[in-house]
Amino acid sequence: MKTIIIGGGIMGLATAWGLARQGHDVELFEQGPLPNPLASSMDEHRLIRHPYGTHAGYARMIDEAYAAWDLLWNDLGQTLHEPTGTLALSGNGADWAQNSAATLASIGRPMTELSMEELPRRFPLLDTKGLERAFWIETGGVLLAQDIVSALASHLSAQPRVKLHAGVPIRSVDLEHGRVATDLGTTHAADVVVVAAGAWASRLVPDLAGRVVPSRQVVIYFDLPEDQRLPWAKGPMIIEKTGDVGLYLVPPVRGRGMKVGDHEFSRTGDPTAARDAAPDEMRALLDRCGSLLRGFDRWKIRNLKVCFYSVTDDERFVVEKQGGKGWVISPCSGHGFKFGAVMGLELARTIAEGRDAAAHARWAAGLAGDGPT
Known part of the structure; x- marks a missing residue:
């Protein structure tokens, strides 16, 4: 064939x-x-993680995804994945993190809830401003796309x-x-x-x-201050939704960049057009980073990258x-x-x-x- x-x-x-x-x-x-x-x-x-809100089908499929990646690593002769664990956060009435925890519990993949007192002790580079619930699972990591x-x-x-x-x-x-x-x-x-x-x-x-609609998306890469590089390189991926703005954070594993983006779809743009971006269009995300991430005022924007998703309703x-x-x-x-x-x-x-x-x-x-x- x-x-x-x-x-x-x-x-x-x-x-x-x-x-x-x-x-x-x-x-x-x-x-x-x-x-x-x-x-x-x-x-x-890119990230791979079990928490998936109420989408039980995709949460279940993560185990199949890991098995397929393992097969590919065997064929390639190298593993292009770094485990980090997954920290899911929510606040301001948003319920994605708790929905994820409930869904995973129903399929035998329980998450651990962390109190707002415990969260900064366990992850000292985080603040709790705007947060209400936090859940942790050991699975999840970074795919070196x-x-x-x-x-x-x-x-x-x-x-x-x-x-x-x-x-x-x-x-x-x-x-x-x-x-x-x-x-x-x-x-x-x-x-x-x-x-x-x-x-x-x-x-x-x-x-x-x-x-299936093309959607222009912007992510931000940061240079970290020297005292934060190693802690963040060993840190978790973070999926945070607080109702007004949500973010995902990809730690700088294996010398890669520290990346932050959001999951709000633009549903606009032409993938053949110039891919320029300015920090001002990411102002809401930058403001949220400033309240969630300790020492964020010392982070420097390295570059903004424009990519295109293909989005369904x-x-x-x-x-x-x-x-x-x-x-x-x-x-x-x-x-x-x-x-x-x-x-x-x-x-x-x-x-x-x-x-x-x-x-x-x-x-x-x-x-x-x-x-x-």
Whole structure:
């Protein structure tokens, strides 16, 4: 069987990896270089964690995600993940942290609640301003995202059944008949065509327009004062929601940057446009950092990075069969990378084994508990 994959981010590469492991032929087309610095996957790091609010399906899926990453580490010959544990915080009436704790308790993954007196003793670089509840779980950590994408692309380039085409934009796709046309004037055919084009997907698959919306997002990288570098490098990931503004913090593991972002979607922007950002547009996030993080006044902004999510209204993933020979895989909404390995691996299995497409779509959307069948 031959599959054409459009998109060289984590989802496209992981699907190619899954198919190649099963002995199938793959041609992957990426509009830019491989890796593409404009891809949603390309940043220093991404988080993987069990707390998921009320989304029990995705909370359960984290164990499957870890198993798939372990399989990938074995194939790559290196582990590109650093465990940190997960600290979930909420306040001002927001209930994400306690909902996460309740959901995880229901599936046998209990979190430990920390009192507001205990929190700064255990994590002395935190303040409790605006906080009401805090929960801790030992699982969770940092995925070294751009290193993973680079290593996976390199691994696939050495596989005899895989052909990677960098710098070859796709002009059109025919998901009914399994054909694609490139901007170079060439056409290619396969048994299956998978569109994994991230923020560009709706340009190739009009049915996605309005369902999957490009969303310009800004994250901030900081330089830390000398006395805080080591403590934060050993610190936890933090997911904090206080009703007015929420943030996530990625500790500077393995010499990577200290990153802070929010989970508020802009639902605007063009992924082909210039990616400039200014600190003023992140003022609410910076103000929250100032009240949550001790010594924040000594932090220096290193740079602001603009990336693009592909957002759905309910933040659930779209992985579905379209046409006689087509699939669309768009698991993002700002929380997709952690599932990259398992999404690609399972889609490869569904394609190769002819598993039920509707069941697969429900599983990918976090609506089924036992995986695709």
